[in-house]
Amino acid sequence: MVQCVSKVTPEKIVEVDDVLDKFSIYRVYHLRVMALTMLAFASNTMYCSNYVFAAENVDYRCIEPYNNMSHCASNASACAEWEYDDPNSFVAEFGLACQDWKRTLVGTVHSFGYMVGLLIVGPISDRLGRKPAVVITGVLGGLFGLLRSFSVWYWFYIAMEFLESALGDICSPTYVLTMEIVSAKNKLIFYLYCSLGYSFGGVILAVVAYLVPYWRTFLRVLYTPAFLFFFYTFLLDESPRWLLIRGKKDKAIKILEKAAKNNKKTLDKSTLEKLSCQETKNIKFLAILGETFKSSTLRLRFFVCLVWWTTSTFVNYGMVINSVSLQGNKYVNFALTSLVDIPGNFLITYILIHFNRKLPLITSFVVGALLCLTQPFVPTDMPWLSITVYMVGKLVSSFYFNITYLYTLELFPTYTRNSMHALCSSLGRIGSILAPQTPLLLPIWSGLPSVVFGLTALFAGLVTLLVPDISNDALPDTVREAEALGKSKAAKSQGIHNEGFDSSQL
Structure with missing residues (x-):
């Protein structure tokens, strides 16, 4: 097992950037990471924005008023029965006539949940690793999103919306992993390609919304594939940088050697053993x-x-x-x-x-x-x-x-x-x-x-x-x-x- 040495003389230090610099981002290893990252970013766009279509505005009118006072400005309870242009919509199924704030609250809760979640996901990523954080958030996002689609109670839907954005946002750990798996000179162009996933996610979201207009089915189509993020456990590697600062130098070296093998490059074993390692x-x-x-x-x-x-x-x-x-x-x-x-x-x-x-x-x-x-x-x-x-x-x-x-x-x-x-x-x-x-x-x-x-x-x-x-x-x-x-x-x-x-x- 390779030992981690926290302090060595400057002549013997080899920075992880020096090793990553030897890899081309256009070879097999990094292209695979790029594809997996794009899928994660695409899901982030779809999950952050789907409420635009799932909880969209629908026109309605009162068909059985009380005392000729059926306008929302008067009193929502002044109407005994409302007619919705789309009876299968989110607004109709939860009876949100004259309660537009409940519809817009979905987006507000998602933003608030994301705010809270960043304080949870960040420490998880730093303590457990980038890859476990990606897998956990990816799967939980799919779980809470799918549960929303079966909700028959508005406040349960809101609770699942909050939990999904708080515990199921894959973006933050994926972004950090993307930045840490390439050298400094390649990180911008590498992230540029990975970030195309955000745009593709927006297009996919619009296409699914068009093809599957019913909001419950729409959510199920979007969130069910998220369970496939479990397989990132086997498809994705941990950040070598994170492993080194956690004292897991041997695991970092194995990943670097794997990347070299996939890209048909040879790394000097003695060079890898001199990698700078700050154990915490x-x-x-x-x-x-x-x-x-x-x-x-x-x-x-x-x-x-x-x-x-x-x-x-x-x-x-x-x-x-x-x-x-x-x-x-x-x-x-x-x-x-x-x-x-x-x-x-x-x-x-x-x-x-x-x-x-x-x-x-x-x-x-x-x-x-x-x-x-x-x-x-x-x-x-x-x-x-x-x-x-x-x-x-x-x-x-x-x-x-x-x-x-x-x-x-x-x-x-x-x-x-x-x-x-x-x-x-x-x-x-x-x-x-x-x-x-x-x-x-x-x-x-x-x-x-x-x-x-x-x-x-x-x-x-x-x-x-x-x-x-x-x-x-x-x-x-x-x-x-x-x-x-x-x-x-x-x-x-x-x-x-x-x-x-x-x-x-x-």
Whole structure:
């Protein structure tokens, strides 16, 4: 068994990035991982957005009123019997006439459950491993989603919606695994291909909704295949980075050798035995997380990342809620909304490859802010221009959302990376909770929501100045390596690089 050595001389250190750098992402091993990841991301899109079709709005009317008072503005109980345009709809089967808040609550509960779930799934991923977290969340998502389809009680449906988003979201651990299984120079392009799964998931969701209009059958068709994620236990490998920082160097080497064999490459055994290994398996999780927050540098980064996430969720969801509904076929429109992300993803990936992280993020925040601040002042007799400015602002907001997702991941050390990413993402969902309230600003001034979005994005752009820039730096494994990000190479080599996690300090 290969032993883990936490401190070795710099001459003998071999970083896992040096080994991963030898692999091409276009060979068998990484192409298989890419395909499995795309399926996971596709399911994430379908599960996060299916309530749009499952709990869609349906017109209804009172056919047996009491005392000629059957309007919802009066009293929902003023009607003895309601007639629904679609008697088999979610609204009709749960009798939600004049209770539209119960229909929209489905989406709100899903967002809240996702916020809570990130605080659960992140630690599970850091403690048990990326692969177990992927399998557990994938299967649980299918279970709770399928149970929803059999619900005969509205509040049971809501409870299952919450549990599915809290315990069954596969996105977070899959994303971290995707970033950790390739070298720093390949992670952007590798994730670009994997992220196409989100767009494919949106298209599949629209097609299934069109072919299977009955909401119960619709949910069963979507969620039953999720049980196949159990087979990821055999099809997917653990992150070598996670194994190394957990002291499981022998298992990490086996995975790297397997990847080399699949890709028809030969790795030097002596090189693998010199892999840098920072063992933390005997340290309590809260103590490790506490070590991250002991660093004033990482505490500042946490605050900045929290601003990024809150702004991204607030502006993105807020602009969707306040935008004018598109005319035409709803299924086609939904599919196109997903497909337009594909060229956008290629564009933002190209920008990140050539312009690092900091400048693109600041630029997208500032440009998005200016577009939001400008939109209310566009002449009302030029609706095409107003819509164009609004939609370009929405596109730019998706740019800084994507950069935020990646940038946050790169700023923290391996042993708390998923937890810190999940914590920032979870608390940042406050933005998506506040976003539905922005229409309340419309009576004050129709342009006020856009102005609020713009000022929020401008503030996020300014606080970005407080974090270091990142290009092709290797992902930091320890607190000291994370603190050294953005510093000169000379500074990194002065006793900082690979000193590891010192459990004696706890």
